[in-house]
Amino acid sequence: xxxxxxxxxxxxxxxxxxxxxxxxxxxxxxxxxxxxxxxxxxxxxxxxxxxxxxxxxxxxxxxxxxxxxxxxxxxxxxxxxxxxxxxxxxxxxxxxxxxxxxxxxxxxxxxxxxxxxxxxxxxxxxxxxxxxxxxxxxxxxxxxxxxxxxxxxxxxxxxxxxxxxxxxxxxxxxxxxxxxxxxxxxxxxxxxxxxxxxxxxxxxxxxxxxxxxxxxxxxxxxxxxxxxxxxxxxxxxxxxxxxxxxxxxxxxxxxxxxxxxxxxxxxxxxxxxxxxxxxxxxxxxxxxxxxxxxxxxxxxxxxxxxxxxxxxxxxxxxxxxxxxxxxxxxxxxxxxxxxxxxxxxxxxxxxxxxxx
Amino acid sequence: xxxxxxxxxxxxxxxxxxxxxxxxxxxxxxxxxxxxxxxxxxxxxxxxxxxxxxxxxxxxxxxxxxxxxxxxxxxxxxxxxxxxxxxxxxxxxxxxxxxxxxxxxxxxxxxxxxxxxxxxxxxxxxxxxxxxxxxxxxxxxxxxxxxxxxxxxxxxxxxxxxxxxxxxxxxxxxxxx
Numbered sequence: 001x002x003x004x005x006x007x008x009x010x011x012x013x014x015x016x017x018x019x020x021x022x023x024x025x026x027x028x029x030x031x032x033x034x035x036x037x038x039x040x041x042x043x044x045x046x047x048x049x050x051x052x053x054x055x056x057x058x059x060x061x062x063x064x065x066x067x068x069x070x071x072x073x074x075x076x077x078x079x080x081x082x083x084x085x086x087x088x089x090x091x092x093x094x095x096x097x098x099x100x101x102x103x104x105x106x107x108x109x110x111x112x113x114x115x116x117x118x119x120x121x122x123x124x125x126x127x128x129x130x131x132x133x134x135x136x137x138x139x140x141x142x143x144x145x146x147x148x149x150x151x152x153x154x155x156x157x158x159x160x161x162x163x164x165x166x167x168x169x170x171x172x173x174x175x176x177x178x179x180x181x182x183x184x185x186x187x188x189x190x191x192x193x194x195x196x197x198x199x200x201x202x203x204x205x206x207x208x209x210x211x212x213x214x215x216x217x218x219x220x221x222x223x224x225x226x227x228x229x230x231x232x233x234x235x236x237x238x239x240x241x242x243x244x245x246x247x248x249x250x251x252x253x254x255x256x257x258x259x260x261x262x263x264x265x266x267x268x269x270x271x272x273x274x275x276x277x278x279x280x281x282x283x284x285x286x287x288x289x290x291x292x293x294x295x296x297x298x299x300x301x302x303x304x305x306x307x308x309x310x311x312x313x314x315x316x317x318x319x320x321x322x323x324x325x326x327x328x329x330x331x332x333x334x335x336x337x338x339x340x341x342x343x344x345x346x347x348x349x350x351x352x353x354x355x356x
Numbered sequence: 357x358x359x360x361x362x363x364x365x366x367x368x369x370x371x372x373x374x375x376x377x378x379x380x381x382x383x384x385x386x387x388x389x390x391x392x393x394x395x396x397x398x399x400x401x402x403x404x405x406x407x408x409x410x411x412x413x414x415x416x417x418x419x420x421x422x423x424x425x426x427x428x429x430x431x432x433x434x435x436x437x438x439x440x441x442x443x444x445x446x447x448x449x450x451x452x453x454x455x456x457x458x459x460x461x462x463x464x465x466x467x468x469x470x471x472x473x474x475x476x477x478x479x480x481x482x483x484x485x486x487x488x489x490x491x492x493x494x495x496x497x498x499x500x501x502x503x504x505x506x507x508x509x510x511x512x513x514x515x516x517x518x519x520x521x522x523x524x525x526x527x528x529x530x531x532x533x
Contacts, residue, residue, distance in 0.1 A: 060506050061505060061506040061507045062464050062467040062468075062505070062506070063463060063467055063489070063505040063506075063507065064507055065467070066467060066471065070470060070471075070482075073482070073486050074489055077487055078490055078493060078494055079494075080526075081526045082493055082494050082495060082496075084523050084526035085493075085501075085523075085526050085527060085530070087523070088498055088516055088520060089498060089502060089507050090502075090509055090510050116525075118525075119525040122523070122525075
């Protein structure tokens, strides 16, 4: 597409360009460019070289000429494993990664937790960026690792990291603005104090409702809460002056959990999303949600019963949907997903008055 | 489509700004596009302060570090800028984005685009092209990265061997290429 624009005529006329002077020279406002002339010379050279070849594999190393600040940005978007690999590319890259402000350790490559922990220690020992913007570790927890994890948390919190993720003992921190816990247990023994926390996500975490309340109580600035595949709670009583948005994404099938009766009491929430599969949900009600402006209801209650039981089960689903929609009728902006829509349509076909 | 000064484009009523590249090409671009480049924006605002009468197309903003070929690509990227640069939510979205990033071709081109975006202080562009470049490092072997970017390994064989041993965990499980 860019071929049509001004640059293309220039690009194709390589030969004439070789002889033509690169930089304005004839132009009247020469003076304004004077200061940068050296850089111009370099960049002009680069372009000339570039136009000689268009092979996908370069013979000339251009990337290494980029300044550290840009290379560090590029490395920041990689997980630490990929960043460490770049250390062997050439001497230019040797220890660049040790200054990268984002440390993301992913677990997929590791056979054992101890091996993984060694790798984390290895990196943290050499790391020398003054500020961390992101710190995340994912691994299989083993009790033996506890002292080392404590050290990692110390590392992350003393570096005033903005967005650490996971980690066990972080319940009192005044710098963190965003937390993301996955596949771990949340058991705050003392008080939770997250005085700067704005966004909080829990994924695949068993969460009792008293823990949710404790967390909300300790987070006076929280605006966003997401529960993804969390379980163990069956009633949420959201008491928070600051929370604006709540997302509940999936409620897993847990054999010993029994039916889920979800009740959300949330007087201050403006936006609510209920998405994904909710297994064995028997009741779902939103109460006292007077501030609610926007709701997205796009969930499904998966059916896995034999044929004869299915109709029976479906009736339950119908009741859940009816009750939920009845409790939400005052909301201005309503987005309804296809499963709920289906249930509502069947209701109206059956001449049951739909709740909307 | 064209962003040259030769294009009269009478339908557009928005203000235009003229940019001049290192090779003396003039680009007339819509103000909204030009303002994505913070360096241009700053220059434009300073200029306005200095001379109230100087407006839009009457001002030529020199970009001595940007070649016309690169600027043309940046502007065309700017015009189809996605709504948000937010992290893709799901796998599918991420794949689409990856494909989109692949269009920006050779490593040399990417380095040019990155340098220019950096000079112009064009945040979204810089992020996008950085990511496009990072795509060629992510999960790749050292050999692939060296070959793709033309990086010459200048470590002694025993030094390289030592590094690979020390960080053995990082060198496991890269893509076959």
